[in-house]
Amino acid sequence: MKHKRHPHAAAVCKAVAIAILFLFLLFPVYWMLATSLKTNVESYRIVPSLWPERLSLDGYRTLLRDGKFLVYYRNNLAVSAMAAALICAVSIFAGYALSRFRFRWNVILLATFSFSQMMPVISRLISLYGILRRLGMTDSHLGLVLAVSATQVPFAVSLMASFFDGIPRDLEEAAWVDGCGRMKTLLRIIMPLVVPGILAVGIYSFLMTWDDYLHAITLVRSPALWTLSQGLKLTYLGEVSDWQLINAASILGALPMIVIFFFFQKYMVKGLVAGAVKG
Amino acid sequence: MRSSISAAGRRPFWDLRSRKRQDLLFCLCLLLPAVVLCVAFILIPIVDSVAMSFTTYKIANLTKNRPGEWNDFANYTRLWKAGKLQSAIGITARFVGITVALTFVVGMTLALILNTQPRGARFLRSVMMIPWVIPTVIAGLLWAWIYANPYGLVQYLVSVFTGGRVTDFGMLNIKGTALWGVIIAGLWKQVPLMTLLLLAGMQNVPDDLLEAAEIDGAGYLTRLIHILIPYMRSVIAVSVSMCIIENFKQYPLFATLTNGGPVGATTTLAVLSYDEAFVNNNYGSGAAVTTVWLLVMVVVVLLFNLVFRREKD
Numbered sequence: 001m002k003h004k005r006h007p008h009a010a011a012v013c014k015a016v017a018i019a020i021l022f023l024f025l026l027f028p029v030y031w032m033l034a035t036s037l038k039t040n041v042e043s044y045r046i047v048p049s050l051w052p053e054r055l056s057l058d059g060y061r062t063l064l065r066d067g068k069f070l071v072y073y074r075n076n077l078a079v080s081a082m083a084a085a086l087i088c089a090v091s092i093f094a095g096y097a098l099s100r101f102r103f104r105w106n107v108i109l110l111a112t113f114s115f116s117q118m119m120p121v122i123s124r125l126i127s128l129y130g131i132l133r134r135l136g137m138t139d140s141h142l143g144l145v146l147a148v149s150a151t152q153v154p155f156a157v158s159l160m161a162s163f164f165d166g167i168p169r170d171l172e173e174a175a176w177v178d179g180c181g182r183m184k185t186l187l188r189i190i191m192p193l194v195v196p197g198i199l200a201v202g203i204y205s206f207l208m209t210w211d212d213y214l215h216a217i218t219l220v221r222s223p224a225l226w227t228l229s230q231g232l233k234l235t236y237l238g239e240v241s242d243w244q245l246i247n248a249a250s251i252l253g254a255l256p257m258i259v260i261f262f263f264f265q266k267y268m269v270k271g272l273v274a275g276a277v278k279g
Numbered sequence: 280m281r282s283s284i285s286a287a288g289r290r291p292f293w294d295l296r297s298r299k300r301q302d303l304l305f306c307l308c309l310l311l312p313a314v315v316l317c318v319a320f321i322l323i324p325i326v327d328s329v330a331m332s333f334t335t336y337k338i339a340n341l342t343k344n345r346p347g348e349w350n351d352f353a354n355y356t357r358l359w360k361a362g363k364l365q366s367a368i369g370i371t372a373r374f375v376g377i378t379v380a381l382t383f384v385v386g387m388t389l390a391l392i393l394n395t396q397p398r399g400a401r402f403l404r405s406v407m408m409i410p411w412v413i414p415t416v417i418a419g420l421l422w423a424w425i426y427a428n429p430y431g432l433v434q435y436l437v438s439v440f441t442g443g444r445v446t447d448f449g450m451l452n453i454k455g456t457a458l459w460g461v462i463i464a465g466l467w468k469q470v471p472l473m474t475l476l477l478l479a480g481m482q483n484v485p486d487d488l489l490e491a492a493e494i495d496g497a498g499y500l501t502r503l504i505h506i507l508i509p510y511m512r513s514v515i516a517v518s519v520s521m522c523i524i525e526n527f528k529q530y531p532l533f534a535t536l537t538n539g540g541p542v543g544a545t546t547t548l549a550v551l552s553y554d555e556a557f558v559n560n561n562y563g564s565g566a567a568v569t570t571v572w573l574l575v576m577v578v579v580v581l582l583f584n585l586v587f588r589r590e591k592d
Contacts, residue, residue: 014392021389021470022403025410028467031432032421044430094313101306109310116321118576120528122549123569126556127327128320130341150320153313182305211414213531218557229416233535243424250417257412265405272472273479 032254036060036247043243059248069249071224072231076210079141079227083149084206087156090149091201092194095160096186100172113154121151121214129218139221147219148209156201162274163197164190200271203264207257228253325573332566340562347563354567363551364571371547371575374458375526378465382522383515385466386473391503393474394481404478411471419535422464426450426536454544457537461545464532469525473518480514481507516587520580527576548572 035043036059038052063069098106128147129138137143167190175185191198213229220226226234232253236246261268332354334347358364389407393400410418425432428449437448450460484507492502508515530549533539539546539554546554548568556565 014395014397017388017392018397018403021385021392022407025407025467025470028421028425029409029413031425035424046435048430048432048435090312090316093309097306097309101302109314112322113317116317116325118524118580119321119325120549120552120569120572120576122530122552122556122565123328123573124321124324126324126552126562126566126569127331128324130562131324131327133341134344146316147320150316153316157313182301207412211416213414213416213534214553229414229531232420233416237420237423237535241423241427243427243430246420247424250420253417254413257414258409261408261412262405265408269475272475 029254032247032250035243036251038244040242040244056244059242059244060252062245063248063252068223068231068235069252072226072228072235073252075141075225076228079145079148079212079216080206080209082141082145083152083209084202086145086149087152087205087209088198088202090153091156091160092191092198093186094153094157095197096164096190098157099161099164100169110158113157117151117154125214125218132219138219139225141220141225144215144219144227148212148215149205151215152205152208156205159204159271159274160194160197160201163194163200163271167193196267196270199264200267200274203260203268204271206260207268210257328566329570329573331563332570334563336561336563336566338560338562350563354564355571358555358564358567363546364568366543367546367548367551367568368571368575370458370545371527371549371572374462374465374529374545374547375523375579378462378469378526379519379522381462381466382469382473383519385470386477386518389470389474390477390481393478404475407474408471410467411469411475413468415468415531416535418464418468419532422460422467422532423451423536426460428452451537452541454541457541457544461529461532461536464536465526465529468532469522473522476514476518476521477511480511480518483514484510512587516584520583523580523583524576527572527579548575 034050034052037055037057038049039054039056039058042049042053042056098110132138132143132147135143137146171189171193172185175189180189211229212227213233216227216230217233220230223231223234232246232249236242236249331347333349333352335350335353336347339345340347355364393404393407397403413421426434426449428434428447428451431450433450434446434448438444438446451457488506489502492506497505528549529547530553533545533547533550534553537545539550548571552565552568552572554565555568556562559565
């Protein structure tokens, strides 16, 4: 009943709480942007300035010219795009199978999937490195893409299955009566209806594989193949760090993710929530 | 596909049993790629690394393609006697426990506030997700800069609040505060998703029940504990489990912020296993750490779910 007695106090409390929480969540991002636009001389002052006194794009200029950053960027883009495409393809088929054909071993399969999702990456990497080495797939993007995709497949499959669950089965029955084969039914009739699901899975996978650090750092050794996270850590974070450069690189590395999220957040949020809040 | 009997009936040449068999075949084909990927890149490596943990397996085994030799649990006993395993388990437990608890409390608070539809709730809900979409290594770099000693923001704030007495506070260089530095960064990264999931769960709580309780004179806290939280039980269980797993697995933040230091103060099981395997090139020993890690994690998640399920009844 507090609300009724002190409606004003409650509103003030709420506003203050929102302000504090969002300051915590968003100020670091602002600080990253501000630092990337300050000269190091300004950043290294005893009393930091809240907004750059003199805008400096040197950090960005250096990055784009140093011949390494863009390579990492392109590598990461290639790896994440390939992984997202692979995950989508695999999870459309598997998700459809899990959603439509209820066989006894579905439960076992789901349990295996969710169990493998829990596995710490390092635990797999120790032996995966040896296995891929034998196959000649270490130090290559192919091996990295396969390894990274595998980690996202379990979640992607169950996410995709939950989208297929929302499509009425009558459609398949009708298609079957019309003489449409199983594969054709899936590709021509059902798939166009789960485009939001495919987008959700694709974007989620892209975000998650863009975030990968451990796979890249253990499976890929040559600098020419490094991904962004790996390159950032190994090249720019040293004993003496150039913070303007690092923050500029961070902004460029985070920006596409933020943009993608804002464009597709409807699908993303729906997918995340459907994946976790099924009841 | 039980309802398909009628369809099959209209096509006399499709015997019911054969259709079922074909369904099975089709289903298997669809599942195959996903299963192959998961088995080849997740299950086999896990089993292999558990097996490896009982053997001496070093760089020579890798290059000469030689299997490891059984060594009577030497990896485990060596790590245990050196005290590394116990210390890593303790630090991991503290990191996971504190981060998950804080993430839940902060996430719940934020979700409750946003659920009251304050002005700009939609906008707040989407900008809130920014920390979650920022790649973990970049989040690490960002907080490394905030904690940086010298020049970092935290150092400056500490010097202001202590009236200039402490002017060279290096959050990540002090044994007592380094772990907190990583915890805050982890919290920052994970609060958005927690809030999003809890907020979604709140949509399932019937409004009329809450209103009825309010009319009956139930205070805010009573309504929260006796109506809202019980209704959100499954969402809470799922999101907290996810958070536990996520933090157990956390490595990139440690790699960018502390690298396990100072003097091992932030060496969690993740950091220890990475160092043993990929820095010391002692793969058997690293596998031993991950095996322990795996066990601890499975036990914790199972226990959590058990306790949560039992409370329901």
